[in-house]
Amino acid sequence: MNTANNKRRRESIEKIEKVFIELLQKKDIKEISVSDICKISELNRSTFYANFLDIYDLADKTRKKLEDDFSELFADYDYSNEHTGALKMFTHIKENQLFYKTYFKLCYDSNHMITIYDKKRAETEFNNKNIKYHIEFFRNGINAIIKMWLEGGCEESPEEMAEVIKLEYKGRG
Numbered sequence: 196m197n198t199a200n201n202k203r204r205r206e207s208i209e210k211i212e213k214v215f216i217e218l219l220q221k222k223d224i225k226e227i228s229v230s231d232i233c234k235i236s237e238l239n240r241s242t243f244y245a246n247f248l249d250i251y252d253l254a255d256k257t258r259k260k261l262e263d264d265f266s267e268l269f270a271d272y273d274y275s276n277e278h279t280g281a282l283k284m285f286t287h288i289k290e291n292q293l294f295y296k297t298y299f300k301l302c303y304d305s306n307h308m309i310t311i312y313d314k315k316r317a318e319t320e321f322n323n324k325n326i327k328y329h330i331e332f333f334r335n336g337i338n339a340i341i342k343m344w345l346e347g348g349c350e351e352s353p354e355e356m357a358e359v360i361k362l363e364y365k366g367r368g
């Protein structure tokens with residue numbers, strides 16, 4: 196395949212994603228149209244449809260990309276020190292607020308969440324009982340805290356937020 200076309204295609208996809216993310220900050224996903232994206236990005240509808248089935252396909256691919264970026268950030272996560280991991284996470288969130296606001300807007304089905312979870316530690320701390328409930332409780336709690344912090348403009352420092360998480364686990368284990 197022609198390298199110039201690959202570069203042009205990547206640039207077109209990046210333009211579409213950038214415009215989509217910008218629109219998501221102002222509108223609900225249901226209010227965004229392919230026409231809006233094409234007009235703002237100055238690309239043809241055929242370019243959009245060559246890369247995405249519809250707005251929801253674009254949303255799913257964008258969410259997946261954001262999840263992959265988050266997973267990559269924590270590929271070397273040290274589960275032995277939750278405070279350091281939480282600090283790293285909250286620092287990254289504060290530095291990339293648009294990224295995370297977009298991610299949560301794209302989780303319209305609530306099945307996708309940002310969480311790093313040490314299942315082995317939970318199995319030990321909870322005697323390997325009802326782990327699935329603890330995981331669900333933790334995942335929903337941490338995501339609710341992140342969303343609340345983002346909505347407040349990340350007013351508290353990442354250190355303060357890491358301390359909030361640390362205090363939630365104080366006395367366990």
